[in-house]
Amino acid sequence: MTAQIIDGKAFAATVREKVAGHVARLKADHGITPGLAVVLVGEDPASQVYVRSKGKQTVEAGMNSYEHKLSADTAEQDLLALIQQLNADPAVHGILVQLPLPKHLNEDLVINAIDPAKDVDGFHISNVGLLGTGQKSMVPCTPLGCLMMLRDYHGSLSGMDAVVIGRSNIVGKPMAQLLLGDSCTVTIAHSRTKDLPEVVRRADIVVAAVGRPQMVPGDWIKPGATVIDVGINRIDAPEKGEGKTRLVGDVDFDSAVQVAGAITPVPGGVGPMTIACLLANTVTACCRANGLPEPEGLTA
Numbered sequence: 193m194t195a196q197i198i199d200g201k202a203f204a205a206t207v208r209e210k211v212a213g214h215v216a217r218l219k220a221d222h223g224i225t226p227g228l229a230v231v232l233v234g235e236d237p238a239s240q241v242y243v244r245s246k247g248k249q250t251v252e253a254g255m256n257s258y259e260h261k262l263s264a265d266t267a268e269q270d271l272l273a274l275i276q277q278l279n280a281d282p283a284v285h286g287i288l289v290q291l292p293l294p295k296h297l298n299e300d301l302v303i304n305a306i307d308p309a310k311d312v313d314g315f316h317i318s319n320v321g322l323l324g325t326g327q328k329s330m331v332p333c334t335p336l337g338c339l340m341m342l343r344d345y346h347g348s349l350s351g352m353d354a355v356v357i358g359r360s361n362i363v364g365k366p367m368a369q370l371l372l373g374d375s376c377t378v379t380i381a382h383s384r385t386k387d388l389p390e391v392v393r394r395a396d397i398v399v400a401a402v403g404r405p406q407m408v409p410g411d412w413i414k415p416g417a418t419v420i421d422v423g424i425n426r427i428d429a430p431e432k433g434e435g436k437t438r439l440v441g442d443v444d445f446d447s448a449v450q451v452a453g454a455i456t457p458v459p460g461g462v463g464p465m466t467i468a469c470l471l472a473n474t475v476t477a478c479c480r481a482n483g484l485p486e487p488e489g490l491t492a
Contacts, residue, residue, distance in 0.1 A: 195419070195452035198341055204464035207340065207490070208253055211471045214487045215254040218478065226478035227256035228286040228312065228470070229278045233271065233297065234264035239290045246288070246467055253471050258284060264294050271297060272305050279307040285481055286312035286474035309481065312473040314366065323369050323492075330473055331492045335367040337465025338399055338420045339374070339492060345418060345454055350375040355392050357381045357408065357442070358401035363422050367399050370492055388412075400442035410447025419448055419455040422462050 218224045228250045232243045243259065250257040260274060271289075278287045287310045293299050303311075308318040314332035322329030342349055354376040358364035364380060371378045381391050383402070392398055392412040398419045400408050405425035413419060423442030432438065441458030449455055456462055472490035479486050 193450075195449045196345075196454040197449075198345060198418075198420075198454050198456045198461060200337075200341065200456055200461040201464045203341055203344065204337075204468040207465070207468040207472060208249065210487065210490060211468070211475055212253045214475050214490070218475075218484070219254065222482065222484065224478065224482055225254070225256050225283075226285050226474050227258060227283045228288065228474045229258040229260065229281075229284045231260045231262065231271070231274065231278075231287070231289045233262045233266055233290070234294050236290075236292070239292075243290055246470060249467050249471060250474070255471070255474060256283065266294075266297075268297050268301070271302060275302070275305045279305075279310065282481075284310065285478035286310055286470075288313050288470065310477055312470055312477055314473070315361070320361070320366070323366055326373060330477065331370065332362060332366045333466045333469040333473060334363050334401075334422060334462060335370050336469040336473070336492055337462055338367060338422065339370045340469070340489075341420065341456065341462075341465065342397060342418065343374070348374075349397070352376050352396040353379075353394055354397040354399065355379045355381055355395035356399045356401065357388075357392065358399075358403070358422070360401065363399075363401040367401065371397070371399075373492065398443075402442050404442055405440050406442070406444040408443040408448065410444060410449075410451045413448050413451045415451050416453040417451075419443055419452045420462060421445070421456050421458050424458060424463060 230243050247257045278284050287306050303315045308316045311330050314330040319329040354371045356364050356368045359380055359382045368378045368380050389412045393414050401422035405427050421441035421443040425440050426437045429436045429438040439459050476486050476491050
């Protein structure tokens with residue numbers, strides 16, 4: 193028996209369609225166009241690719257995209273001044289500062305300068321606290337995408353045993369909060385967890401977000417469990433030719449697919465959902481700012 197493959201690419205396309213439909217209604221019924229501002233500091237090649245992709249998908253969904261590219265040596269006060277300007281701009285509903293920032297800039301300070309209502313990454317300390325206390329917040333995009341895929345596959349998650357491997361502020365911790373919110377029994381495991389394989393084997397749902405290639409083998413997976421692989425790791429692939437690489441997740445896909453009930457592939461699983469959820473968060477922020485009902489199925 194091999195697992196059902198959860199196609200993140202196809203699911204992300206349906207999320208983007210929902211977003212585009214909601215944007216069209218906001219324009220037609222209220223004359224409002226959601227706007228997303230993305231700030232990129234420096235020349236990091238991976239960040240440039242992300243920002244281009246975000247801008248393209250924002251425009252394809254019918255929203256306004258505002259890109260601010262700053263040089264790598266931008267002074268902290270200049271970046272903070274730009275954020276204040278975007279906070280005050282009624283045409284901007286979402287603000288995203290692309291991470292990582294150059295070393296001389298304080299990431300926490302910069303993120304917490306963003307108006308929490310416009311913080312579509314969900315990293316502001318206020319949004320973290322709201323999520324942790326089960327209140328309405330902006331939710332980080334990657335965990336929100338994982339939650340949407342789990343709800344789509346299972347319907348209700350109530351009472352399921354979930355293990356999140358990884359305790360980062362970007363994925364692990366918010367993922368655990370979201371699963372608690374859907375009435376799962378949640379364990380956060382990590383590199384220091386005693387007998388990690390046994391902990392993972394209990395789980396009906398495994399979310400792997402450690403950033404270590406193929407760390408979770410198939411024999412850690414309970415038969416029939418649902419595996420969400422957040423990892424994106426580049427490893428050498430000599431079979432493709434000299435100097436070639438390939439992308440793998442934190443789960444050893446080939447062994448896990450033999451045991452799991454459902455699994456997300458890498459690439460093509462969680463990755464596409466992240467930008468789709470960024471667009472969803474921007475629409476949600478726009479609706480909240482204008483006192484309009486939030487889009488169905490696009491929030492936590």
